[in-house]
Amino acid sequence: MTNAPDAKPVLQVRHLTTSFRTDDGIVTAVDDVSFDVFAGETLGVVGESGCGKTVTSKSIMRLLPEHLTIYGEQSEVIFEGKNIIRANEREMRKIRGDKIAMIFQEPMTSLNPVFTVGWQLDEALKYHTNLSRKQRREKAIEMLRLVEIPNPERRIHEYPHQLSGGMRQRVMIAMALCCEPDILIADEPTTALDVTIQAQILDLMNGLKEKLHTAIMLITHDLGVVAQVCDRVMVMYAGRAIEFGSVREIFHEPQHPYTNALLESIPKRGSRRSRSRRLPTIPGIVPSLRNLPKGCRFNDRCPACQQRCIDEEPELINHSLDRPVRCHFPLNQKTQTESAH
Amino acid sequence: MWSYIVRKLVYNVPVYLGIILLTMAALRVRDPVAGYLGKNATQEQIDRLTQDMGLDRPFYEQYGKFLWQIVRLDFSEESWAQRGRTVKQILIDAIPPSMSITVPSVVASAFIALVVSLISAYFRGRLIDRTLVFFAVLGMSISYLVYIIFGQFFGAFLPLHQQWEFTPFAIQGYEAWTSWSHLSVLGLNIPYPNGIKFENWIEYCMLPVIIGVIVAMGYDTRFYRAVMVEESNKDYIVTAMAKGASKPKIMFVHMLKNAMIPIITRIMATLPFLITGSILLEMYFNIPGMGRELITALIANDFPVIQAFVSVLALLFILSIILTDVLYALVDPRVRLS
Amino acid sequence: MIVKLIKSRGMRRFSRNRLAMFSLAVIIVYFLTAIAVMLGAVSRDDTKERVGPNRLPGFLEPIGAEKRYDFDKWWVSELTNVFERAARENARAGGDPRAVLDEFALAERTIADGSYEDLKPAFDAMTEAWHELDDVFAEQLDLDDEAFAIRDEIKELQAEGEDVADLQAELEEVEALLAELAPRAEALYQQVEANIEKLLPMPSGFAGLVYSLRTMLGTDSKGASIAAQAVYSIKIAFQVGFVTALVAVLIGTISGAAAAYFGGWVDHAVLWVVSTLSSIPYLVLLAVFVYAFQAPALAEWFNNPERPALALVPLYAAFGLTFWIGTCRVVRGEVLKIKELEYVQAATALGFGRFYILLRHIIPNTAHLMFINFSLLFIGAIKSEVILTFLGLGVKGQPSWGIMISHGADGVTNFFFWEVGAATVFMFVLVLAFNIVSDALQDAFDPKHV
Secondary structure, eight states, rough: OOSSSSEEEEEEEEEEEEEEEEEEEEEEEEEEEEEEETTTEEEEEOOOOTHHHHHHHHHHHSOOOOOEEEEEEEEEETTTTTGGGGGGGGHHHHHBBEEEEEEEEEEHSSOOOOOOOHHHHHHHHHHHHHOHOOOOOHHHHHHHTTOOSOOOHHHSSOGGGGGGGGHHHHHHHHHHHHHHHSSEEEEETTTSSHHHHHHHHHHHHHHHHHHHTTTEEEEEHHHHHHHHHHEEEEEEEEEEEEEEEEEHHHSSSSSSSSHHHHHHSSOOOHHHHHHSOOOOOOOOOOOTTOOOOOOSSTTTTOOTOOOHHHHHHHOEEETTTTTTEEOOSSSOOOSSSOOOO | OHHHHHOOOOOHHHHHHHHHHHHHHHSSSSHHHHHHHHHTHHHHHHHHHHHHTTTTTOHHHHHHHHHHHHTTTTOOSBOOOTTTOOOHHHHHHHHHHHHHHHHHHHHHHEEEEEEEHHHHHHHHSSHHHHHHHHHHHHHSOHHHHHHHHHHHHHIIIHHHTTOOOOOOOOOOOOOSSEEEEEEEETTEEEEEEEEEHHHHHHHHHHHHHHHHHHHHHHHHHHHHHHHHHHHHHHHHHHHHHHOOOOOOHIIIIHHHHHHHHHHHHHHHHHHHHHHHHHHHHHHHOOOOSSSHHHHHHHOOOOOOOOHHHHHHHHHHHHHHHHHHHHHHHOOHHHHHHH | OOHHHHHHHHHHHHHHHHHHHHHHHHHHHHHHHHHHHHHTOOOHHHHHBSSSSTTTOOOOSSOHHHHHHHHHHHHHHHHHHHHHHHHHHHTTTTHHHHHHHHHHHHTTTESSSHHHHHHHHHHHHHHHHHHHHHHHHHHHHHHHHHHHHHHHHHHHHHTOOOOOOHHHHHHHHHHHHHHHHHHHHHHHHHHHHHHHHSOOOOOOOOHHHHHHHHTTTTTTTSSSHHHHHHHHHHHHHHHHHHHHHHHHHHHHHHHHHHHHHHHHHHHHHHHHHHHHHHOHHHHHHHHHHHHHHTTTHHHHTTTTTTGGGGGGGGHHHHHHHHHHHHHHHHHHHHHHHHSSSHHHHHHHHTOOOOOHHIIIIGGGEEEEHHHHHHHHHHHHHHHHHHHHHHHTTTTSSSSSSSHHHHHHHHTTTTTTOOOHHHHHHHHHHEEEEHHHHHHHHHHHHHHTTO
16 A cells, blocks of 8 residues: 555546535535545545545546536546546546446446346446457456456346346446456445445456556545555535545544544444444535535534634645645644644 | 236236126116117117117126127127117227327327437426426416317318418318228238228318327327336446436437337326327317217117226226337336346 | 424425426415305306306307398397387386486496487387398398309309300309498498497496406306306315315325224235225216215205205215325325335334324325325316216306316307316316426336426
8 A cells, every 4th residue: 555646647627516506506515625636545535425526536437417417617637638527528528437437326227227237347448448349348258357346158148137236336337347447436336235245346347447548546434445545535515625644644544523433433442432332423414506505515513613613614634645635623633743833 | 927917917807897787887877778769769669679688688798798799899789879880890990090090199298208308308497497497387278179170170170271382181071081991811801991091081180189289289289208217217227427428318318218118108107098099189170980979879878888988998998008018118128137 | 393394304305496486386376266266266157147148258259141130130139138128118207217217237248328318319220220130131141042052052063164154254243242241230330339339338447357367368148247257166076076085185194094004904904995996987986976976865955045054965975085095095105115114113113102192193195195185186076977977966056166177068069168168278277286296206206207
């Protein structure tokens, strides 16, 4: 696990702001989020449901309904030197599935029920490669073998409903990876699966990352999954990125009270607390995007909330070295940098 | 597959028995003989007709006898209102006129509605979609009867009355497809319609067909669009987008194949009406089809005809439902193997 | 249950839909009108009473020359009739001609005040003018025919390329004669109409307003007010729609919920009935039910003129028995889903009775479906009523939009659209409003299903 990412970023997201036109007016689901994805790494995006994780990933892929979605003026998603947030539909189609691929939470419904597995694998190859029909078929079988599906020659003739949930997610992964994309966005890929299958799928993704050298952006609310596969972590809350860090940093020295609270709410085996006391939970609920609190968005649930938190929203600042956090009073600061006030 | 069909058939037997029971009971709530003969009939006349029809027998006996008739498709009683014609004859003669209206109108309305709803679903939320939906609701809010009255007025009456150059449609009547001939193949008598003339069809049937299509348009478009929009919201659409599929590909391949399942069901559900015909159109345009015969029989208290027609219609209805299920299984892979 | 529904999120979304709120207002206006009719604002007699000549057009349509003649002729003959009877009464010793005159009335429009002798001159003037007009009119018709024939001939000759100068001259001559007659006819028309007005003055004040409302949409083929019929029909539509939708929704919800919740033989039985009934084409089923309810004993009971409300019972029954099927299916599907939800499971685990859970926890959660279905069935009932009435199986003895449309259908071929038109517009607005409301309800409670 490398702490400092080696090469240059494959994807740079800058000031991503995504809003929707709704019946109640314009609602901003992702507010000024910036981050990088480096080649070969796994970036975990963590947060409670409704915090903007999925919208972030769909904005990168531009999968949101175009006529209802507004991207902020300054939003940039830079991929291969181009701002794809302003790219047209044809350019996007060339990127989707080929350069950036995505897998989804619900393997049960994410595959088209009326087409065979083989047809659906073939489709992506048809759009992005010049292979012949026979070559594509071989490639499809190869991909199914790669995701460890037994009997791929027979499976390609089957329909999604004939496969188990885990199998379907493997098919989704095979489909996403068949054009060897630079980035794989996995939106809660294991949430809908049994725990044992979850582990298998995560192992599989880890293995494939090494093999194909694909960067993975893993979206999850499950910190266990993050610990297992991620290199770096971005924590999101109510549409904002609130903390960045390596997995080790996040787990051992969380700086944002929200991250801390998230970690507290995981049961820990062997710790004294789990035996004697109740598992702590975060009081309150995620604020509605229609009705955000003034100041820090976490202020009403924060145990260390002070007047300043209610008055002004904190900026994303490096309090420690290369650990941006959006908090006025961060925890666990090792090397307090005496930067400009 | 075969076991599936057999299972469906067996499942529908009690349903059909129920229909016959219900029909026979409903038709006996009032005394059909007294109703037909009127107040001036003598007791003797009433008794005779009651005996002829077997209406004096216990109900279960009548029920059994009628079922046996249906099994053999033997409706050889004489009609009360149309002396000299058997129920079977009336039934067979009424089918071709009905079909010459309904077949074209179902085919045309399904096709047009499919195209319109695809346009609507493709431009979902845009002006064109809203306009189409608005017109569909508007169209649905007008009575069928008003469409027929004004359709006939503007389509046939006004051109003839004003002596316009172009008067393709007759005001009413039917002379398109009147009789059956039989073709003997391998000892089987295969009936085929005799005397089809296309000009006649245009003159007598085209206007009702157009009206039927216009009426169906609102309902069909809305239903098809709702199905399509629902499919467009499914996860697999996003998957296809993420794969890099173009919007037409997504709409016409991924979405349409899924949407076709409920749409085919809906079209199949109208199949029995191919034979029963549109009662209103037939009544208004004086087309001697099944619907018209049935309503005329109801008004004239023609008991044998009513009973036989309702039973046969229900039988056709059930068969078409079974056919729908089978077709469904063919289209939807999820049904086929479960 | 209703309070809960109104407070629900879907209802809030619904109330934000402006078009739907407007449509709801339209429905309320109709509803209030129906209540007003029920309280006697428009009685059944009002819908039958003669208010003018047959097929009088409504307020906007100008009356053509031919129709003007026909309408004036009707007024003249009615008045002649009355005055002849009055004259006979006058001749009889001790007779009271005024009483005869008082008998005549077209709703609010009665014969002018004054004794028989006072009115006699106006009547005589009218009769005299009318006789003259009769002759002029006949002459006009003859000349018209002549002109028409000449024009035909000109057309024919022109097609053959022959000279038509003679005929043109002849035509001009006829047209000149016609033009000469026109002002004379007009003067006579005015004379006749002025006298009619003198004998039968337009009532003033409130009565005048009522009378002009009555004739606003014209009269039907029996001279009865179309406006009164159209308004009275609102009541019938609400009766039929409300009763049948209510009955059908109740039967459908209870049977559907019970089938889904209890399962087992209840489910089998309900499904059997549902598939049986839905295996008969809907219009045929309706027709058979209506037929069954026409049994002489029943018909006598229902068609008792003293209890006109009962006359609609066969229709209610036929609709109610057919319409619940759809609701039952939808509710059954929904309850199958609700049954698996945690709170129902929890209620079961806590040991609440099954009927209690069904009534307290399950059926209230189908309230939005009940509303949507109610609205859809309401429309269905109104539309089916029209169709059944046309087929001779529907409403009898009371005005309804169905009766108006099927009666008015003959008028259409005589270019008289008011009767069909009025019924259509009244019905269209109500049905459209209901369609919009039920659409908005569906959108609000099931946003995905747009």
